[in-house]
Amino acid sequence: MKTYVVGNWKLNFNVGEASIYLHKLLKKLPNYRDVEVVIAPSTIALQPLSLQVDRHKMKLAAQNGFYRDYGAFTGETSMSQLRGIVDYVIVGHSERRYVMGENDKMIAKKVAAAVRNRITPILCVGETENERAFGETADVIRDQVLGGLSEVSEEDIDKVIIAYEPVWAISSVKGAKLATPDEVATVVGLVRATISEVYGAETGERVPVLFGGSVNPSNAGAYLTVPGVNGVLMGGSSLILSEFIDIIDTAKRVRA
């Protein structure tokens, strides 16, 4: 299985800045066949960057996409419009859940729409600080995994990636803390157990699970070697080219 290194640029970089970053990244990017490098720029940059990117070296992701293909949905971009432009789409990021009010039902429809349009959804799940403090982590993760995958058939489950991002570990959250590798291992185990319940043990083992939350060059190696973790999803560190490359190199090294 590949190791995934995914950069979520969130609401950063205009189209010109994104293009310059991509140009520099492509120049420096080694061609590691077993490391899947992905960046998720703003929607507005996706189309021009799709003409610039070398898909043999890396892939593009959208940060979001709508579940209906067309119609009266002001401001939305559909998965069908993203088809051919991106290979991946982030779905259910905590910022969309808690800032934009997305719920599991909408997220499930988005996951299904991505699969229908041959885009691999990266379904994000993660508990808040309060949920963890109240001992609700296992229930929240289970609900978000089952909820997000509720429209995915057994046939399609291999087209989905899960990312565990504890909300309290995201660098932009006030008072963010680092998750310990043990905490990550426990929740990644829960994610896999939940998937096994529905899709069988083999699938539970096979689905790629990523970790995200303040991943940087100094801790990426530790997270990438947590049992059951197949890659990392970064915000802040993906905005700094040297840090992003460093983490890609780390991913290559820990696999060797």
Ligand code: 13P
């Ligand atoms: P940071 O790496 O900045 O903590 O962001 C994590 C994240 O939300 C990636 O989707």
